[in-house]
Amino acid sequence: MKVVKYSGDTVDFNSNKLLKSLLKAGANPEQGQQIISTISAQLFDGMATKQIYKMAFALLKKNSNAHAARYNLREAIRMLGPAGFYFEKYIARLFESEGYLTKTNLVLQGKCVTHEIDVLIQKDSEMGMVECKFHVGREVASDVKVPMYILSRFNDLKTKSHPFFDSKSPLTSCWIVTNNRFTTDAITFANCSGLQLLSWNYPENNSLKSKTDQNKLYPITCLTTLSLAEKEHLLQKDLLLVKDILTHSSVLNTIGLSPNRIQNVLKEARELCST
Numbered sequence: 001m002k003v004v005k006y007s008g009d010t011v012d013f014n015s016n017k018l019l020k021s022l023l024k025a026g027a028n029p030e031q032g033q034q035i036i037s038t039i040s041a042q043l044f045d046g047m048a049t050k051q052i053y054k055m056a057f058a059l060l061k062k063n064s065n066a067h068a069a070r071y072n073l074r075e076a077i078r079m080l081g082p083a084g085f086y087f088e089k090y091i092a093r094l095f096e097s098e099g100y101l102t103k104t105n106l107v108l109q110g111k112c113v114t115h116e117i118d119v120l121i122q123k124d125s126e127m128g129m130v131e132c133k134f135h136v137g138r139e140v141a142s143d144v145k146v147p148m149y150i151l152s153r154f155n156d157l158k159t160k161s162h163p164f165f166d167s168k169s170p171l172t173s174c175w176i177v178t179n180n181r182f183t184t185d186a187i188t189f190a191n192c193s194g195l196q197l198l199s200w201n202y203p204e205n206n207s208l209k210s211k212t213d214q215n216k217l218y219p220i221t222c223l224t225t226l227s228l229a230e231k232e233h234l235l236q237k238d239l240l241l242v243k244d245i246l247t248h249s250s251v252l253n254t255i256g257l258s259p260n261r262i263q264n265v266l267k268e269a270r271e272l273c274s275t
Contacts, residue, residue, distance in 0.1 A: 001043055001044075001047075003048070004047070004049065013047075022036075024070075025070045026067040027067055039052060039055050057071055057072060065267075066268050074179075074200060076218070076219050077200075077208075077212075079231070080179075080219055081134055086235055086240065088119060088134075090219055090240060091177050092119045093240060094217055095130070097211075097215040097217060098123075100122060101123065101165050104119050104120075108129075109162075111156050113156065122165040127171055128171060128196075129154060129175070131150050131176050132178070133176065133178040134179055135180045139180075141180055141183050141186075142199075144186045147176055147193065147195050157171050174196065175196040176195060176196070181201055182197055187202065217241055218242040218243075218273070220239060223242060225261070225264045225268045233255045237251055245266070246269050246273065252266075
C-alpha cells in the first residue's frame with residue numbers, strides 16, 4: 001500500500017515505523033497493535049501520512065491524553081511559531097536543563113558589524129552563540145547556506161570579548177538549532193567547520209526530540225486538554241513548559257478554566273512529566 005508524505009513523495013506504508021512511534025509515545029505493545037489494526041482497516045492507496053497521523057493521535061488519545069501529547073511533540077514544537085520567538089525561549093530552557101546559563105535576544109558587537117543573537121550560553125569555559133532556525137513547514141530543511149552564513153557571523157564575533165555572565169569572554173562555540181532537519185551538505189560543512197548542530201533528528205542519539213524526552217521538556221503546546229487560545233495565554237504569561245504549570249498551577253485559574261478542567265490539565269501534565 002502506497003502513502004503520500006508531507007513532501008508529496010509516495011512511499012510504502014510502514015506499519016513497523018508507525019508502531020515504533022506509538023510505543024515511544026507510551027502505548028504498550030497491545031495498544032499499539034490495536035491502533036495499527038484499526039488504521040490498516042481504513043488504509044487506502046494514496047492516503048496521506050498526515051491523515052494517518054491524525055487517526056493515530058485520536059486513537060492514542062482514547063487510551064491516554066499524555067500518550068497523545070507525547071506523540072504530538074513535533075507538531076507542538078512547530079506551534080511555538082510562527083515567528084519563532086517562543087522557540088528561541090524553548091531552546092534556552094533546553095540548554096538551562098543541561099547546566100548552562102542563558103540570555104536571549106541580544107545584540108553583540110563583532111569586529112566589523114553588530115549581530116543579533118538568538119541565545120547566548122555559558123558553562124565552565126564555554127561561551128557560545130545559538131542561532132535558531134524555526135520553520136513552520138514540516139518539510140523545510142536548512143541547507144548548506146545556513147551554516148556557511150552563520151560561520152561568517154561567528155568569525156566576526158569571536159574576535160571580541162563580550163561582557164555577559166559576570167565576565168568578559170570571547171565566544172568559543174557556535175550552535176545552530178532547527179525544529180526540522182539539516183541537509184547532508186549542511187551537516188558535512190558544519191562538522192568540518194567546528195559548528196554544533198541540533199535538529200529534530202540530529203545528532204542521532206542526542207537530537208532535539210531525544211533531549212526533550214530525556215529532560216521532560218515538553219512545551220505547553222503538547223497538552224491535549226487545552227485549547228489553542230488557552231495555550232497562547234499561558235505562553236504570554238511565560239509558562240512555556242508543561243512542568244511550569246505543575247509548579248504554577250494557580251495560573252490556570254486566571255485563564256478561565258473550570259475546577260474540573262484544571263484537574264484534567266494537571267492530570268495530563270503529571271502523567272506526561274512522570275513517564
